[in-house]
Amino acid sequence: MINFPESIGYFEIDHTADIAIAVTGNSVEALFIQSFSALKKIANVKLTTNAIAESSLSLKAKTIESLLVAFLNEMLILIESRKCPVCKQLKIRDNHIKFSYSLFECEVRGAELKAVTYNMLNIIEHAGYFSTIIVFDI
Amino acid sequence: MPISLSDFDQLGPYEWQLDTKFTSGMNVPVVLFTQEKLLKENKNDRSIEQAINASCLPGVVSRVCVMPDMHQGYGFPIGGVAAMSTEEGVIVPGAIGYDINCGVRLLASEIPFDSIKIFLDELIAEINNACPSGVGKGGAYKISRQDLKEVCLTGVRWAEERIFMQKNESDVIEDEGCMVPDHLNGISKKAFDRGLPQLGSLGAGNHFIEIDRVTSIFDQQTASVFGIKKDMIAVQIHSGSRGFGHQVCTDYVRLFNEGTDHYKYRVPDRELVCAPVYSKLGRNYFSAMCAAANFAFVNRQLLTESVREAFNAVLAKNGIPADLKTVYDLAHNIGKLENLFIDGKMQQVFVHRKGATRALGKNHDNLPEIYQETCQPVLVPGSMGTHSWVLAGNKMAEKKSLNSCCHGAGRVLSRSKARKKINASELISHLKQKGITVLAGSYRTLSEEAPQAYKAVDDVVDTITSVGIARKVALLTPLSVVKG
Numbered sequence: 001m002i003n004f005p006e007s008i009g010y011f012e013i014d015h016t017a018d019i020a021i022a023v024t025g026n027s028v029e030a031l032f033i034q035s036f037s038a039l040k041k042i043a044n045v046k047l048t049t050n051a052i053a054e055s056s057l058s059l060k061a062k063t064i065e066s067l068l069v070a071f072l073n074e075m076l077i078l079i080e081s082r083k084c085p086v087c088k089q090l091k092i093r094d095n096h097i098k099f100s101y102s103l104f105e106c107e108v109r110g111a112e113l114k115a116v117t118y119n120m121l122n123i124i125e126h127a128g129y130f131s132t133i134i135v136f137d138i
Numbered sequence: 139m140p141i142s143l144s145d146f147d148q149l150g151p152y153e154w155q156l157d158t159k160f161t162s163g164m165n166v167p168v169v170l171f172t173q174e175k176l177l178k179e180n181k182n183d184r185s186i187e188q189a190i191n192a193s194c195l196p197g198v199v200s201r202v203c204v205m206p207d208m209h210q211g212y213g214f215p216i217g218g219v220a221a222m223s224t225e226e227g228v229i230v231p232g233a234i235g236y237d238i239n240c241g242v243r244l245l246a247s248e249i250p251f252d253s254i255k256i257f258l259d260e261l262i263a264e265i266n267n268a269c270p271s272g273v274g275k276g277g278a279y280k281i282s283r284q285d286l287k288e289v290c291l292t293g294v295r296w297a298e299e300r301i302f303m304q305k306n307e308s309d310v311i312e313d314e315g316c317m318v319p320d321h322l323n324g325i326s327k328k329a330f331d332r333g334l335p336q337l338g339s340l341g342a343g344n345h346f347i348e349i350d351r352v353t354s355i356f357d358q359q360t361a362s363v364f365g366i367k368k369d370m371i372a373v374q375i376h377s378g379s380r381g382f383g384h385q386v387c388t389d390y391v392r393l394f395n396e397g398t399d400h401y402k403y404r405v406p407d408r409e410l411v412c413a414p415v416y417s418k419l420g421r422n423y424f425s426a427m428c429a430a431a432n433f434a435f436v437n438r439q440l441l442t443e444s445v446r447e448a449f450n451a452v453l454a455k456n457g458i459p460a461d462l463k464t465v466y467d468l469a470h471n472i473g474k475l476e477n478l479f480i481d482g483k484m485q486q487v488f489v490h491r492k493g494a495t496r497a498l499g500k501n502h503d504n505l506p507e508i509y510q511e512t513c514q515p516v517l518v519p520g521s522m523g524t525h526s527w528v529l530a531g532n533k534m535a536e537k538k539s540l541n542s543c544c545h546g547a548g549r550v551l552s553r554s555k556a557r558k559k560i561n562a563s564e565l566i567s568h569l570k571q572k573g574i575t576v577l578a579g580s581y582r583t584l585s586e587e588a589p590q591a592y593k594a595v596d597d598v599v600d601t602i603t604s605v606g607i608a609r610k611v612a613l614l615t616p617l618s619v620v621k622g
Contacts, residue, residue, distance in 0.1 A: 066396070119408070138344075
């Protein structure tokens, strides 16, 4: 049983081979944003320029968990190519995300995240907070 | 569920079997090759539970084997091996992993340690320059999209045609460096986009290139056939299929999650999502996995060439011949069709190995001619501060471990604990005092990959050799390391 912090955010939990985080948000959107913040922190992303482009992303999935995996995987690929999105707007309805963002060039000085896994991923709602564990393959 | 060794039947000093009666849903027993002190290091992780989950998969046959370097993965345990019936069994992308054909290549030389010890710092710096490492870093070779497709289809034959290989080098690569995909239609554009700039790069995390000194020989005759001599220099390369393989696995875990409901499989973890081996989805995944495996074989080949160039650049000008020959190149995250002796008869099965290597015994059809008598070289890297082992397979592995062996030391500390406990700059100094130079992309990686974060590789190897799965050939001691 993980005790989430009272405020929205994330923290790392023990995982032998990979990196696991517990994330919570006061809305599904906040959960997604917090998860992306955790990904950037683990990869130690540093923005290096002013915005180089404006862009958007639209993704659909069968479940909200699949949507979170798909969203984070898109973010991971952008960061791998040294480009980091900064959120302008993020909306989620019926397992469909619309994400508009400014794109910045960046440096990556932290861990190489190979993938976002489904292991232990289960988004639960409790008292208006949404939370889950995410395991990143390292 | 808390599980201890008392739940297991002891089959031998280092062999423990958990019967299918232990919990409902187990189709085959789980066999651990371990010793109590190694198992204690896994007491807080879920590796045994994950092995039990694997034993519940549809069509799994014989036994699920778990090697002494086991630790918790995401769904399937690291160090786990499971074989599936091709008729009733399933293919499981998560039991192969995101870094498809992550593996190790060993290069041996006749370069005496004494003759190059004064050049080691220059050598490792040259290797570090020649072999791009770090998150998403591009490779040293610029290739076209058509080249990448040929890499995926033909593996190291693509490199052979471009003289990136020595004569007969492909003979000493698992599957001769090519797993033949039926087609490339099931590979996403995203996978090709990620793979295109990364061929010939090391990556990050636990990937490394290490210059070693051969410090002990345990089996002179076998070492001689492997080309390994005491006090000579050897090089290990540990890398995989980079973003290409990561994306292939990501794509198929999603496709399997969305497209397998009709099979009504009840999998205990969504990372174990699966499809019948010969279903359309299963075959498409296997084709894409073969392509990613080929990417990894070529990646290690190109890294080999970069290492050779670095050796030449530093040693040739000092009049030292720098020939590095591949001893063997093997995969430790892979799935493949193999013939195994199960339930009294030879059967074709689909074997999943995640954090485990193949280990073939004498006179096996899949061994190159030069290793028919010695058996297959099995490479067991330690951590950067401890030595590594070269083993040779044994016929016993066919009976006991689905022709499989351990792949390394195995983690014992979580990455977060390692970062808290280990100061990277102190580690660099400590290793320097031991005569080991380490170049790393980040302090974070160094702390996470410190020797203290791993089990004692000697205990792992002693377990394996006591069980009889493999035998000791040579010991390698690290001199200089590039960590991704």
